[in-house]
Amino acid sequence: MFNVDKNKCIACTQCIKDCPVHVIALEEGKAVINNDGCMKCGHCVAICPVEAVSTDTYKMDDVVPYEKDTFTIEADHLLNFIKFRRSVRRFKNKSIEQDKILKILEAGRFTQTARNSQDVSYIVVSEKLNDLKVLAYESLKQKGEAILANLTPETEHLKRYAHLWIHSYNAYKQDPLQNDRLFFNAPLVVLVTSPTPINGGLASTNMELMVNALGLGTFYNGFFLHAAQDNQAILNLLGIQDSKELISCLVIGYPDVNYKRTVPRQEAKVTWL
Structure with a gap:
């Protein structure tokens, strides 16, 4: 109350x-x-x-009292911070400290939710990451084979992904360390789940900002989300009852790359009324 x-x-x-x-x-x-x-x-x-x-x-x-010096971010600095973020797929062989993981989760926990439902949950995978990798690679291989075996005009655009998934599986089985093209040997995966996609998406975005603020790097692993869809073995490992609740997969680690500048983007598509 x-x-x-x-x-x-x-x-x-x-x-x-x-x-x-x-x-x-x-x-x-x-x-x-x-x-x-x-x-x-x-x-x-x-x-x-x-x-x-x-x-x-x-x-x-x-509850923390507001203090201007510690609560204020200059608008131009924030915009540059957003512009400079990159999806990182090159990681150092270095584990992530527990206090940093907790700050990433806090960034999600304090993100706004519709009707203050606070219906976002998190799964942190590190110890069982290798088990998750095996299941993910196997799932994508099976999905790729199913696509190629049942090509239609509607699925023709998935053909290149099917070949990629099968090739990635074979390469990973040959050398898991050198050929991890799904998680890129990152030490940590954080999964965001919610019955409300917008709530999970907002939390994921704030968590990514915190990841970068902590000197870490991440990328959103869309292939893993596809692998987890309707895959009971993956869902059981993660303890997820409904794959539709899996909103995002953040692969996180210390970057093994140094970017020097921002990149260009298309002009914003804006309608002024």
């Missing part, structure tokens, strides 16, 4: 004005929260000038 300490409340009405679902009102000169309709977004906690609002639903230790 979210509660207001009446001894602290100064009836400034800021929480009332800012509540998205309008469940806060003044009663006898003090703010009162109707928890039956509360969506637990925490706006009231964030806006109260005297720290009168608290909750026992979440850990209040998560």
Whole structure:
């Protein structure tokens, strides 16, 4: 529940004005929260000038007071940071510290979700990564063979992927260390799951920003998502009940490459109304 300490409340009405679902009102000169309709977004906690609002639903230790010096990012610096990010597929043979992994997960945990559903979950794979690789390569090989055996005009565009997946499987079986073209010998994989794709996608994006801020590199592994689709062995290993809930796969490691500049992009397609 979210509660207001009446001894602290100064009836400034800021929480009332800012509540998205309008469940806060003044009663006898003090703010009162109707928890039956509360969506637990925490706006009231964030806006109260005297720290009168608290909750026992979440850990209040998560709450950090705003300080301009540590909370502000220059807009041009942020834009350059976004422009400079690269999908990294060359990694050092170096494990990732636990505190950095936790910061990446925190970036996902504090990302906004529709209706404050907080329905995003994470699977961190390191110890069982080799097992996951074997299953992923086998799955893509089987999918590739199925495509080639049942080519139609509608699946013709998948032909090159089918050949690639089969070739990658054979190369990996020959030399797993030198020919890992699916995970590129990265030490860590973080999978994002959610029944709400937009929530999982938003969390993934913030996590990627944190990855880069920590001096790490990552890429989104779309081939793995394809391998996991309807593959019960992979889903069982990951503990996922429904493959449709798997939103993204971030392959993470220390970059073994140094980029020197940003790259050009197409002009933005914008409609001004």
